[in-house]
Amino acid sequence: MTFRTSAADIARRVNSGSVGAREVTDAVLAHVDAVDGSIGAYLTVLHDLAREQADRVDRRVKNGETLPLAGVPVAVKDNMCLTGTRTTCGSKILENWIAPYTGTAVQRIIDAGGIPIGKTNLDEFAMGSSCENSALGTTRNPYDDMRVPGGSSGGSAAAAAAYEAAIGLGSDTGGSIREPAAFCNLVGFKPTYGRISRYGLIAFASSLDQIGPLTRTVEDAALAYDVMAGKDPMDSTSIDREVEPAAGALRDDLKGVRIGIVKEFVTEKLGPEIHALYQKAYADLEALGAELVDVSLPTADYGLATYYLIAPAECSSNLARFDGVRYGLRVEGTDVGQMYENTRASGFGDEVKRRILIGTYALSSGYYDAYYVKAQKARTLIGDDFKRAFAGCDLIASPAASSPAFQFDSKSDPYSMYMMDYYTIPMSLAGLPALSVPCGYVKPDDGDRPMPMGLQLAAPLFEEVRLLGAAHAYERATQHARAGAKVGA
Amino acid sequence: MAVSENVRTKYEAVIGIECHVELKTKSKMFCACPNEFGGEPNTKVCPVCLALPGSLPVPNAEAILHMVRAGLAFGAEIPTFSKFDRKNYFYPDMPKDYQISQFDMPLTQGGVVRYWLEDGTMNECRLTRIHLEEDTGKSTHAGSGDGRIAGSSHSLIDFNRAGVPLMECVSEPDIRSADEAVGYLDALKRTFVRLGVSDVKMEEGSLRCDANVSIRPVGSSEYGTKAEIKNMNSFRSVHRAIESEIARQIEVVESGGRVVQETRGWDEVAGTTHSMRSKEQAHDYRYFPDPDLVPIELDRATVDRIATELPELPLRRFERYHDEFGLTAQQATQLIDNASLADYFDAVVGASNHPQQSTNFVLGDLSRLANETGTPVYQSPVTPGDLAELIALVETATINSKIAKSLLERMWKGDGSPKAIVDSESLAQTSDSGAIEKFVDEVLSDNAKAVADYKAGKTNILGFLTGLVMKQSRGKANPALVQELLKQRLG
């Protein structure tokens, strides 16, 4: 039995009794212990919890149950609460906080037989695109340890890419699942906003945050989605709509599917090699039977500006609760106000502070209409663009990120880092389901080793099944992920 | 205060009141923790009301209905669209460091609170709005010796109250005196209690209010600079604080000074308001729509249905009791403030069709018996039907008031219907003049001295003689007839 197989395959074997969940779990834990020192995907490895859960799964299977994720090793991004485990958000302010409850998505994974192997590294409070903003550790790209895994779900991406889990749970606010998936040659899937409960996901920007899987196959992404999606009474914004199962509806061709290519997304700007890669990807879609159509998203170019007002504004309020009163870090002061200021100054890293400051500013008296309300109106226009575009196509294809994984410390200017999410942010603002699927390799500007790239596919609201179905056809035909990372081989 | 009545009448006060009222629900506003007063500190908390990372609010449906009821009771507009906003500021007993509240689209807008004063005159105060929000935890300040925040060394926080649903009632500045302020607050309290939306227990902090007070020369229509008065923990202290603040402002103005806009705390012991530390910075609450919550839409039909389900409100009751039945304001208020007694009273009036006698019995002997025995009137064996029967016996002069009183005591003990007792014990008052004449003659012949005194001009001896006749008849004689016959005989 190798744990390097897919989640679907592991679940099949555990359910059939040919291998035990405990056996899979022990093997994965041994692998993690061997390789994670050089990768740094996990902030906490849950040896005991994983084994207890594996034994529980084995008992349930023995009792005749069939579990969709029986024995499947899962890496949980450390901004999701799992009771009794340290849940840090990659921040000093929560470095030693033990969650006393489990979030809905994680609970559904556990109930479905998934094994939580550990809690993974992330950009602090999910703010970043490289994992470099974590205050608690460095995560390396399993395809090249000189490079970042992407972010903010970089730890879950690295874990899935390095076979330290079959499913990485991530959260995506402006691209935090799709970009690391692209960097680590994974399928990274952000469902429609509200499809998966946010209860237990430590908020960055409430109107944008969405949980989703990072996996080595589209089928596994569908499997994880099927388990996690659906209305949750604990989350007022979770969608009350029946979830059509995706795992059984994957397709092998794209006949009759109209795929929009965004004319404003000019891939020539990304360099000849990347341009050629995406032209090839679009051609591959066409070869599978899709009809390529030109679509226009005239306001998509305003996505970044819109996003960098709305997300910080919400974050400035969401992160107010980290005040040293009830939990987490406290740095004393002469009075409570000083204590707040000292605690937050010491507890938050620079990127988090920048976003809190810009968001506070955007909401403050005299600027609210000019910045926050303006951005909310721009958000409407961006959503309207997509509605018009989807009137003429079924899916939209684009790059997932502007470049392959970059080297550590190579983006010193915050805005150049923000640009990494140029292609993913518009979909986030519109709440659309979108994913990144491996689409080949390019040589980065600053190195010789080819690095993976991702093709982003996006669908109208609630059309997850259409999206995953098409991604599956593309994946099956192109097999770009097959090479795999060479970690611990 | 050294302000003469003379000076005082030159000024008029302008007062607006902001009232925070905890709603009566089983669970908190955004989570399932119990909404109960007290208990061991930090035991009624969960991830949501403690603002643990990752938790999310889900609004309590009953609290929203309570808001609609409260608004409708005062004729407020219930907008079809409403939403929750975040009010951002840091305070240690506010777990999220923002409060979920309502900024520009509250659940109720406008409305009028009509209230009566002790003498029965009606008055009114417009409402600006009533909006829904969540309560904070409770801080206890230690190290200052007197529990006050000033001079404290640290504070202890209990989050049991955090997240309890709270409505904020904001009035227009229509109130002109401390008496009116209390009349207005009484009306809010009575109405909320009647609606079942709140217990309004000031001693448990379930109603807290601030008053904005300013003064202006009588006849002026401009507003003066207002001071916001806090820390008033009973209606009595509201009254005292407003009186004291009006006097202070008059004194300031009369001595050539200017009232400054500030927050002032009421000191119950000193009986004065004092300036509270001015804030280090202007408030900038950065309100924005809470992205964790979805808007509320109330369709007309739902609002109309809630309106038809409202109980009779205290104001309507007052109008009925005071204007229609002719009860004094005090009697009406006494009934209204005891809703189950008022319901009982209404049942008695319904059955007897005699409001005045009903008032006399319900507020008189029955209330006395209730006080003596500790059993509320409506739980006593005296049914409204029985009491109406008793009233009918009195009204038809079947029994006299003395017998009625003793009957009532027996009914209270469970001896059954008054008519049955009267019949079985032949207690009916007799108006048979033949029988009464016989008693009168006996009394007159036995009391020759009294007769002589009467004839000599001591006419007040008549009462004594009447008593003797009544005694002779074992209380059954009609007292009016007894007197009449005595007078005839005595010439």
Next chain:
Amino acid sequence: MSSDKIDIRYVAKLARLALTDAEVESFGKQLGDLLQHVEALGALDTAAVPATAQVVESRNVERADDVGPCLDRETVLAQAPQRQGSFFRVPRIIAEES
């Protein structure tokens, strides 16, 4: 759109973040740069455009008024940076802000 220079100290005070002088300098510059990018939104005509607060239209999501379990007090207080008995303890509070 306003292009006023951001008053970083005032904003930091609102956000309860202590900043060093060096941070005031560096954050001020970075946020100024970001605002420059954001000013681009000024080019969009949004006069007749409604604001989007949430992308998926939803109304009246409420829960029934039922009581559920609370957290164990020791679990709650075990995480407190400072506790005193059954209470969370904080340093002295200076200004009344509620």
